Each structure stands twice: as C-alpha cells, then as structure tokens.
Amino acid sequence: MGEIERRATSALEEQQRVWEYSTAPESTEIVRLQDRYGLFLGGRFVEPKSGRYFVTINPATEEPLAEVAEAGEEDVDLAARTAREAWEEHWRDLPGKERAKYLYRIARALQERSREFAVLETMNNGKPIKESRDVDVPLAAAHFFYYAGWADKLEYAFPGRIPRPLGVAAQITPWNFPLLMCAWKLAPALATGNTAILKPASTTPLTALLLAEVIEQAELPPGVVNVIPGPGGRTGGWLAAHADIAKIAFTGSTEIGKVLRRNVAGTGKRLTLELGGKAANIVFEDAALDQAIEGIINGIFFNQGEVCCAGSRLFVQESVFEPLVDKLKARLDTLRVGDPLDKNTDVGAINSRDQLDKIEELVQSGIEEGAEIYQPECSLPERGFWFRPTLFTNVAQSHRIAREEIFGPVLSILTFRTPQEAVEKANNTEYGLSAGIWTEKGSRILWMADRMKAGVIWANTFNRFDPASPFGGYKESGFGREGGRHGLEPYLDLDGGNGA
Amino acid sequence: MSGGAGAQGASEREGASVAPATSGRLPVRRTAKLFIAGEFPRSESGRSYEVFSHDGRLLAWAARASRKDLRDAVRAARAAQPGWAGRTAYNRGQILYRVAELMEGRRVQFEAELADAGAPDPARGVEAAIDRWVWYAGWADKIGQVLGGTNPVAGPYFNFTIPEPTGVVGIVAPPDQALLGLVSRLAPAIVSGNTAVVLASEPSPLPAVSLSEVLATSDVPPGVVNLLTGLTDELVPWLAGHMDVSAIDVTGVPEDLLPQVEELAAENVKRVHRGPAVDPFSAVAQSPYEITALMEMKTVWHPMGA
C-alpha cells in the first residue's frame, strides 16, 4: 500500500474514531404554556390593575414564551394588604404542625411535577436541562422538605427564646436560579409563620408562576403566598416601601442591594441581602489534580457562570501552574455548548442581551488590560445569547476581570506561592461570599478556612448546596443566611423573650 | 359494653370478631404474624396467643414470639443498621415521611383496632400518631445542628461533636396507647439511623402489626424495624440480656421487671432509656431528646496549620 493510501486510511480511521453524540432533546410537551399569566394574589390568578403585561422569552432562541402580568403600584398595595390579612387571619396562629404539612405538600408536588418544572426552567432561563433536572428542581423540593420539618420545632432552634413570626415578607428573587431562589425564600418564611409576596425576576417569571399553581393545589389559605412579577425598579421598589411589609429578602446585584438598604433605612423593616461575589478558588500543588480540574470547571461554568458564588478567580500555586493550565484548557475543549434542552449540553445560553453585553464588555477589558485569553473552538447557535467558556491567564489582581463580578463563563487565573499569600489575595476584595480550597492536607484546609473572609468555604469541592447548610456572604456580598437552622433567624422575632 | 364503636356492625370491620355476618358475607379473618427482616414469619415455636377486644371478643391470634425469634430479629436489625445509618439524613426523613402517607391511608383500620382496644377516642389517637411520626421524620436532618456542634478548644485544633446512632435498639412498647405509644418510642429511635427490635403491646398488638404492614410496603429497608408479638414477661429478659443490642427503651416494661432488666443490661453496658411519664397526647411527650437518648456523641480533633 502506498504511503499516500496508508495516510489516507489512517486519516479515515482517525475520523472514524470521532464520536458525534446524536441530539438528545428533552421534550417540551410536558409544559403547558399559557399565552398570558396573571398575578397570583389572594389565592388565585387575577388580572393586574396596572393593565400592563410584558413578554418573557427563551434566551436560547429569542422566541417569546408568554405574556406576564406586570404588577403596578395598586397591585402591590393590594398584595401587601392581602398578605397582611392572610397572616393575621389564617396563618400566624395556625399550629406549626399544620404549617409543616402544607410545606410537605408543596415539597411533594415539586417532586411529582419535577420534569415539568425542569423543562420550563430551562426554557425560560437558558440553563442546561441536566442542571435544572438534577440540581435546581431537586434542591427546591429539598428546601421545602427541610423547612417543613422546622415549622413545629422552632422552640428548639434558638436556646432561651420562643420565636415569633414577623408578618409579611417581601421577597425579591434573581434570574439565575429562578425556582430555587423562590424555594430558598418561601420555605423558611412560611415555616416560621410569615406570609409572603414573591417578586420574581423580570426575565424569568414562569417557574415562580408554576409554583403558584402548586401552592394553589396544596390548598394553602389564600393570600399566604402571592406572586407579583414586575420590573425590579418599580414593582420591587413599591413593594419594599410598603408599610405592611415587615421583612425584605433580596437576592441580586450588590448595586441594587445597596439601593434597597438605603431605601429601608429608618423604617424598622428587617432586611437580608444576598449579593454578588468574586470567589477565590485556590489550588495547591498537592491537590488531587484531576478532581480539582472538575471543581474549577464546575466552579465557573456551572449555570454559565451566572452564579453569585462562582469560583471566578482561580489562584494556582505557581509550582503546579503549567500542568494545571494544560489540563484545564484540554478540559474546556470537551465542554458542550448549545441547546439547553439537549440532555448532553454542559453550557447553555446567557440569560439576556443585557447580561451578554456586560460579559463581552468585561472580557474586552481583560484583553485590553493585557491578560491572555483562551476559548475553545465551538460553534454557537445563530439565534439566542451565547458566550464561549473562556479563561484568562496572565491576570493581575488589579485587572477589572479580577476585581469585578462578570457573572458569566469567564475564569481569571492568577498565581501564588505560599498559603499566606493565597489568603491575602483571596481576601483582597470587597466581596466575601464564597471560596474554594484544593489540597490533600487537612490541617491546611482548616488553617485557610479559619482565615478566609467568606461565608461559604468549599474544600476539595465546589458549588455544593444543601437546605441544611447555611449560605450567605461577608462584606459587600450581603448579610443574613439562607439554609440551615441559621436560615430561620431572618424571619423571626427573637426579642419577644420567653413565655407563651 | 363501653363506647359506640364496639356496638357497630362487627362484620364491617377488619379483624372483626366471630359474630355472625349480618349481610350474609363471611369476612376473611386476619392472621397476625411476626415482622422480621421485611418478612412475616410465624413464630418458630409454632405458638400463638388469643387477642381479645376490651369487651371480651376474640379478635385474632397473634404469634407468640420465642427467644429464637428474638435472636433472629436482632440479627436482622444488626445486618440492616449500617445501610440505614449510611443513608443521608434527608433520605431517611423522606422515607419516614412517606410512612406517614401510608399510615394516613390506613386510618380506618387503625381506628377500628384502637376502638377494639378500648380507646376512648380512636380518631384522635390515630391522628396524633401520624402527626407525631411526621414530627420525628422532620428531625432527621436537624439533630446534628441542634445537638452537635463545634467545640472551642484551647489550641490550634478544629474540634467538632457529631451525634451518631447507637446501633440496634430494643423497644418494649407500652401496653396501652397501642398506636401512639408505639410511634412515640419507634420514630425517635429509627430517625437517626438506629434499627429496632420492638416488643409490641401484649394486650393490644394489632395496631403494631398493622404498622409493620405499613412499614413492609414503604421504602423502609427490610430489617430496620422488626416487630415481635408475644408475652412481655417472657421476651423482655432475652432482649435485655442480648449482647448485640446497644440500647433498650424500657417504657413498656412493668415496674417490677425493671430492676432485673437493668441488671441484665449491665453485661454489655447497654444504654437503658425510659420515655417521659406524661400524657402521650401532650406536646412534651415528643422531644428531640428522645432521639439523642439513643445516640452516641463522637468528638473529632484535627490540627489547623498551613
């Protein structure tokens, strides 16, 4: 066989070893989209007094999914009064064990309708179906399950105190984990005997509205939970300012968190904020390297990096820099970017045009400020909002991509030499939400964790969430905790003291 | 004859007595068997005893467990314990919650059995039992947070205390309050990951047998709960002296037997626990301390250094 033929055969053979996964789309038949969604107020879906509706789209295709009612000032007022009445008449004095059983019903329904929720979440948010199916929806159900169990055990949660509910909680949730954030907010609020008004993010209202359907099916007394979509600046603002609101819980950008903080100053309203982050993910040379790679990848590309606690600053011990970055680049090349409804997709669509613009702007600044960019070659769909997984090496602490939250699939890589240096650089930020430590040495993990100013520290793992585990930030990443026994505290009055 | 329940159509109740059927249909009588390793064997001794209603009607025969049945039950409980304790707390909580779902489905049967046992308010008893089961299920993933924690030792060490299930727990169920009393002992025992060998109430074993049928059709793995019907005086000493039982709940042990039980328990330093002597319907009858009474506290140290 001639040389050319031999080469052709081996080239063909090479090609024959390339395995193209067939598309594996999750069917959307299970989702019954309505053309138009009203507000969920007082136990039923109603038309907004504002008369206004907005369109919500699928960010992977830019197709409109539905029209959603926009709550105006009058609607907000009605919701607040309704929630207040419901609290006084139907919820505050209900025995804890009955509240518990309502929450168990919600948890169960989420499990029963899990596929429907997962598909709808992917359609409205752009995240891969395998994430909404395997992470978002199961965790949401687990949160209701966990807090159901606290509803009738509050006297054990805080030594020396008989806790009392606050009243009506206004809860403003973000677009990155729409359903899960509703669960994080509603479950503890209801378990502790408060009623709630949920204002979901404008780009992702649909799973909150489906949850409202579940709440209706669980036969919760009307007005205990209300869902009123609308733009954060207006609907959110009126809600936070309303006199009948006793407590505000907000998850979103640090910028808006500060606005809220200013606006409630002097009102006596309780406030918790879960804001942005710029987490340091620190890898020592003695780390279990292949697993650290998975942790780094998960840390910044899970949910397209649109995660407040994303491991967006990778600190690599200089002595292991080259092999680690080589492996990281090779691993980036295997990420599958594309149709979020395909079960094999690893990285989905960016949630909105706005967010995509922000990511592009910051990435551009990285290039301009002298960092070195690496992106795998992968084809992106024509329509929709997409950004390739990206990493930057040669990043300095002062670069914008090392200081500002990008909220996208972009990793900035820096180096360090000693544990002390790693701690200093990790803490050198106004944020303090989360951090990662990768080393096989236990004492070092504990030493580092002791010194790092972050509310959640992951050692040899990343992006792990559990309803039993408190989550929240230091410094400008916010205050208050969600999850665990500590997650009850923001919804309770503990100053009432002992006694019935 | 007391109460209205006993006067109702006997043929319409499961486990009904030998009164002739008024509708012309002969009901299928119940056989109450032991529950060991997820199955329902008769006693290896071939013995049984008659179970009577509070007003003297023969309800059924219940197996009269022997010491060998008890031995087998302990073996089954021991085999099942690592797997049960190894599940996540969330998983145990979910499984136990589902047991409550199944109990809810059997309300009518439980109420009838409690009525036969002479309970003044069977419906209230069943509701309280189900709600108590749900209450304990919700503790699975919280006990560590409330009763474990980190200890601030004076040195560069990370130190934490974590509660762990003790192992195989023997439970002597109270003779009366045949469902609520049993649930009040069993739920706190197993929620943390212990497995159990239960001696059912001798006069009123049928609600316990029905509960074992609920457990058999639930997601609770075989061997986690084993239930023996029989004569309390005969079985208690064997349970109290068994070297592979880690703890014994003596709530249902008659006062005069207690000293002997504690003496027998000494041989393997068995933990001996008695439930609170309060009205079982009261709020103080349930507490997380009933859970931790059957747990061990493990404390771990690790240095903190770069």
Added chain:
Amino acid sequence: MSKAAEIERNAPGLALHAPREASRLVARVASVDAVGLEERAASLGRRSIKRGSKLWALDLAIRAMDLTTLEGVDTTGRVVSLCAKAVRPDPTDPTIPPVAAVCVYPQLVPVALGQVEGTTVKVASVAGSFPAGLGPLEARLAEIRTVVEQGAHEVDIVLNRSLFLGGRYAACFEELAAAREAAGDAHMKVILEVGELGSYDRIRQASVLAMAAGADFIKTSTGKIGSSATLPAALCMMEAARDFFRETGRRVGIKVAGGIRASKQAVQYLVLVYETLGPEWMTPERFRIGASSLLNDVLMQINKERTGRYQGPDYFTID
C-alpha cells in the same frame, strides 16, 4: 519485539527504569479525591447516547469485546461454540462485526486458535496463576511463555496484590517487567483487580506501576471475585493513562471487565473513554470490554434501535 518494548528502548520515560525506583514512582503518584472522582464518573454516566450515536457505540462495543469463558468446566465443546459466536455474533445479520478476541484458560488456547484461524478474532489467554497470581514466580513466567509459544496473541496477567499492598513495590515491578519479557511480542494486559485495592489512590498507583513496567493494557478486574469493574475505578485508570501519555508519549489501553452485562453499561464506559482519553482510544487497539452475556444484550439493543421494538432473548443464539 512488541511495540511497547520498542518505544521503551528508544525513548526515555517512566517505563523500564530500575526496580528500586518503583517506590519513588509510587510515592509521587497524584492523590485521588474519591467523592470528586465518583461525581465525575456518575455525571459522564448520565450522558444521553441515542439513535445514530448509540448504534456507533454498540458497534464499537462488539468490535472491542473480549468474549470470555474462564470456568473450571470449560470443555473443548464450550470453547468451540464460544468461538463460533465470537466470529459471527449474529448469523442472521452480516453487518454485525466479529468481536476483538476470545479470552480463555491456557489449556483451551490451542482449541481457540484452531477455531479463529483465518479471522480477525484474536486469542487472549489468562496466565500467571490467574486469578490470585500467587503461584511460584518461575511457574507463572513459564505459563506466560507457554501460551505465547502456542500462539496466543494476548496474555492477561494479574498484578501481584500481595506484594503491592505489602508495599514491596520494587519486587512487584520486577515481576511485571519479567512478565513483560516472557510475553515477548504478545500484547500484555495487567489486571489490577480494583475491587481489592481499597482506594482510588491505590488504583492510580497500581496503574502507573503497570504502565511503567510495559503493560500494553491495564485491566480492571478478573471477574472472579465479588466486586467488578465500576465507572469510577475505570475513570481513575483512564486519568492515570492520560497523564502517562503526556509524560511518555505512549498510549496504554484500558480494559474493563467484570459485571458488565448491559449495553447501557458498555456505552457508559465508552463515554468515559471518549471524554477522558479522546478519539485515539476509541479502537479495539486501545479499549476492550471483557464480557460474555453482554454480547446478546448489545445485539438486542441494536435491533431495538433499528426496528423500534424491545427485543426478547429467544431471538438471539446463546452461542
């Protein structure tokens, strides 16, 4: 000489260094985080491989299969039937390829060779006091030489776990190197018996030791003890092979065996290989599945993909 030996003699690398370096080699093998590894394996195992890509995988699964019989009751007749099945898995369907090899005990090697002659199917023999591997060293080496002289194309030997877990790495390495020599040009697979090693750290160390000694393939299990191949154990070995290739330029093959009965499992292992080692390993030269009942399950799955109907075992010959 075998390709492996050729490469080792020409290029410096980890392989065939002095046995006394074996301890140092083992000591510097990377740690493996068990939780992270198992999560990655599970995540890859959840890939949804459908339609055309599933047929592609099932075809490779057959072509990469070592159809195995290792029982005390293996008669000539049994091996003859096995070989017929190996050469023509589905007589009614000419598009079904033959398997890669048959795997038998030494006594049956001549029988197998006679049956597969003229086909592409290879004969692999276990050798070296399989499965425990604790016979006298000379006898083990002689067994390897004998089956190779008889014409076996491949030999599957076991790692000496007694030496390895005893920390006697130099001796362990020496035995492997001697086996390599005894196997001559035959393709040598070293079975690590992952179910016995106790931790993924140990699996990774054993992988490195076997590759450094010149193994052409590292294999998960003998199939003779309770525990068998698992996705995380296989992934651990693949990660070791990936690093070994980076450091030495030599591609060592991976064989998974033990407990693989369902097509779904076979496809999962193929996903693991593809996403960890890449297209260069997607060939019987570098990936094998040791199995027996798997073959019919794969045939059933192929038929289901083609016809849309779930199949029944009556339609596929046992051998």
